[in-house]
Amino acid sequence: MSYQALDEQTLVEYIRRTPESAKWFPSEQSLETSDLADGNMNLVFRVRAVAAPDGPSVIVKQALPYARSVGESFGVPLDRIRIEAGALQIEATYCPDWVPKIYLYDPDMHALVMEDLHQHLVMRRGMMKQIKYPHCATHLGTFLARSLFYTSDLYLSSETKKKMACEFANPALCKVTEDLVFTHPFMQHPENRYSRSLEAYVLEFQADEELLAGVLQLREKFMSQSQALIHGDLHTGSIMVNQAETKVIDPEFACYGPMGFDIGSLAGNFALSYISQAYHASSQASCHAYQAWIVSTLQQIWEVFEQTFCSLWDEEAVLWKNDTYKKAYVVSLLQDTAGFAGVEMIRRVLGLAHVADLDSIADEQVRAPLERAALTVAARLIRTRRKLQTPEDVIGCMFD
Amino acid sequence: MSYQALDEQTLVEYIRRTPESAKWFPSEQSLETSDLADGNMNLVFRVRAVAAPDGPSVIVKQALPYARSVGESFGVPLDRIRIEAGALQIEATYCPDWVPKIYLYDPDMHALVMEDLHQHLVMRRGMMKQIKYPHCATHLGTFLARSLFYTSDLYLSSETKKKMACEFANPALCKVTEDLVFTHPFMQHPENRYSRSLEAYVLEFQADEELLAGVLQLREKFMSQSQALIHGDLHTGSIMVNQAETKVIDPEFACYGPMGFDIGSLAGNFALSYISQAYHASSQASCHAYQAWIVSTLQQIWEVFEQTFCSLWDEEAVLWKNDTYKKAYVVSLLQDTAGFAGVEMIRRVLGLAHVADLDSIADEQVRAPLERAALTVAARLIRTRRKLQTPEDVIGCMFD
Known part of the structure; x- marks a missing residue:
């Protein structure tokens, strides 16, 4: 047909x-x-x-x-x-x-x-309703570890990896990411949109040479590091959940890229959900309780990821047995995760594609300060990423 | 036919x-x-x-x-x-x-x-005879800057770069490099060969977890950073020279890889020539004079490279105008150069493919100490590469 x-x-x-x-x-x-x-x-x-x-x-x-x-x-x-x-x-x-x-x-x-995942809900919607998913951290941490490890040079033969990188070259959708995630939000661009009251802050933001240098380094990494087959768009809208199951959907942006891009997109969306709870939660107590769930879930995702990834490495990586190297590799993933989380947060506030967590807040008086808080956290993540050594460092930087 | x-x-x-x-x-x-x-x-x-x-x-x-x-x-x-x-x-x-x-x-x-380059001599042979080439630094620095800049994301559209990376995927020859440059010399392997008197030192070398972690990081970079179309085998045997001209030949190992791999291979071969002058030069005075020429030529290659590369960046890079980023990019290339130079030196002493600079010294009593000196310099380059900030730092580390 x-x-x-x-x-x-x-x-x-x-x-x-x-x-x-x-x-x-x-x-x-x-x-x-x-x-x-x-x-x-x-x-x-x-x-x-x-x-x-x-x-x-x-x-x-x-x-x-x-x-x-x-x-x-x-x-x-x-x-x-x-x-x-x-x-x-x-x-x-x-x-x-x-x-x-x-x-x-x-x-x-x-x-x-x-x-048909009709028994599941989009995770972003669930998080806007303060629904806790007891198994999602284990599921997402394991998904990340396995999907990234098994498609990397740590596991595949060099020839197979190179062949796969070409099959998944995905130039058009990578260009969308390069533009909408890494470029347009950091300049005056007609496709950007943001709360009017942020204007002065945004101009200052877009003129910060050091911050932009960090974004350019992350952009370069996205464009030229073919580390693993990444999902490429792993936000909480690409995850379907219920109390028992977690399903990652929509990998049409998949390409060979840095592992930290997937983990960072997810972390950035968790941080946006955390910030927007001040509006969505019905009381201050429920806000704090759900924020605590978000922080511990994100920490647990990293722990499961790291543990699963390192076990696969110990059991299945052929040529790369070296503890010093493995530890440095994982710290480098953590730093990439922090940086990409920051970029994801910024593009969701300033760029074309927003998130419902913040955009569903109609009152700009309420929304703009939360957006500004998101930008501040994001900039800190990008600026200090190379000093972060532990998941606690990232958590501290993200949820101060 | x-x-x-x-x-x-x-x-x-x-x-x-x-x-x-x-x-x-x-x-x-x-x-x-x-x-x-x-x-x-x-x-x-x-x-x-x-x-x-x-x-x-x-x-x-x-x-x-x-x-x-x-x-x-x-x-x-x-x-x-x-x-x-x-x-x-x-x-x-x-x-x-x-x-x-x-x-x-x-x-x-x-x-x-x-x-037919019959009016040129293989540069390695010329350097073994202490021939000075007054223009080669300008030629090689410019060749490196232009060939690397114009095939990178700094200049090409993202789509064109991705297409070229697949055309030049070169899996078989990359595998040769991965094995012969980054793997076999760092383990006991039947294809390795080295002077018998180095045995104890080599075993110690191959058991140094921290050194090997550095090599694995450089190997990973070679395998997964598609930064520019690199020559892939840029040693002094791939260069034909005379007093007026310099011609880079034999790019059959070309692939998308880290820019520092080419500059580092060249620098590593310069360092091996420097070390072997103790044997080839006819007198101590001529040895020192030629060693000084090697050092200043290598320094000049970097200066011409950096100046040409940064001018191209200022004039032709579309999206990447940011001085902080550009400076960090160049320092990162310098650090990669030091690391890849170290790996190249080690594989030329311990691996399958040696260089005539050292291998032409028949007397092991003379040759082995020079080989050992090469290994010591190489290990220092790999270990300290991330602390090096200026070309003088690299020169100091390489020619102490």
Whole structure:
């Protein structure tokens, strides 16, 4: 079938034509679809049997030749769904418990048919409601350790790693990150948007040569360090959770890059959630309690990450057995994590793509001071990252 | 023509069949060939007219499916000649004065027909004879600055850089470097060879966890930092010189890697030449005079490199204007240079591929102390590299 954007009508026809459809829905069932796309890059639909609303369902995700949330002016290649399918396949090998199951990848239609995570909630939304997830730290720490270790030079043969780095070169989406995360927020750019009352502070921020030098170093690292296959967009909106399970979704930005970029994006979004709790929590007590949960969860993510990563290293790294090197490697990841967390926080306040944690606060009088606090923490993370030696140092810098 | 290894007989036939041959040799001329291969990876021949031994000549270089100097057991893909042709083409764009002219690249025969540099001498040989080259520092510093700057993210679009990094992925030859430069010399390996009297010192060396951690960090950098298109094997045997000209040859190891790898390989070979002058120079006075020339030439190479690189940055780098960042970038290149110089020196003493500077000293009583001195300097460079801030710091560490 030649590529065309699906809609709720053509989708049923499409699903019925796929040879696998009988596996999901017996042929006598009539199907219904619903549009789930929610400000994302792609079309997303749920398909289920009309007669069995609680029965099996699937998600169909299809790339458009542009970013859905911005519009046709923001062209992004359809190839991103190949990247997503490839990354999900690799993650399924090493982290099967923490990614959605893929039922079908259709390269002609640039579409994926995948597990419906209707029993999960987007983690960002859960955190805005002060929901605690008792297992997510273990799940996320393990996901990070395994997905990064097994795709790095620590485990793969040099030839395989080089081949994978080219398969996942992902130039168009890396360029989006280079621009929207590392460049535009640090200059006057028409796509930026921020609370008007921050203007004077932002101008000062964008004129700080030393801070910008740190951002340029992190940008360079993102652009030229092919350390592991990173998710590339690991914020709390790319995680689906419930009390039992954690699923990392949407790796369409996957590429070979620095490991700290993934851990740092996640940490930066945790910090933004922490800061915005002052607004979202129903009382000061519940605010403090949830902030304490955020801090201990982030600390635990790092601990699980470090422990799992180092165990894999001890058991499976062939040529790299050297404790001094391993320790320095982990400290370097921690410093990268702090730096990338800072950049993520800044771009979410000043750049094109904001986060609901802060943007849902309609009153600028309330929102702007929180945004300013986020910028201050972020700048400190970037400036002092190379002095940080322990997870406690990072926590201290992030949640003062 | 399907691939077959050329010899002096089939070569004349081959040259006559290439459509370009009339440009080099009128059809009435009968041609003679000579085998120039000298312990290298490839077949290398000179072709000229019998009746005009001083007339025009060309060099034909052809890849074999193995490394000529080691034998058929050491398989290396024929694809390396595509890499060499591609790198020479890019260098010819930005550094036309310092590379040989390519007349023909024949992908079927995995062969290059190129300028004959018969008026030049291999720089290593010249340095073993204490020949001073008044222009080589300017030429090499400029070559390094231009070839590295113009192929980096500082100049290229992100998309073009990523495409080039994949074209030059060069997995087989990178693996040779990873093994022979960064791995085997630092362990007991059957391909290593070194003076017997160094045995105890070498065992101590190979057990030094902190030194090895530094080597692993440099190895990681070589394997995962795609900073610029590097030559990949820039020792003094890859440079042809005379009093007027300098030509960088043999970029078959070219790949995207850290800029400091090229500058460091060159610096490490300068240091080995410096150390071996104690044997090669005819008197103590001539030894000291030539050692002083080596030191000042290396310092000048760095100065020309830094000045040219920073001018290109100021004039042509689009997004990276930030003096703090630029200064830190250059210091980081200097530190990488010191580290890679150290690794190059060690592998030339302990690994498979030695240098004539030291290996031509037949008497082990004379040679071993010089080799040991080289190892001591190299270890100091690797250990202290991150404290070095100026070219004088590196010079002080290298030539104490």
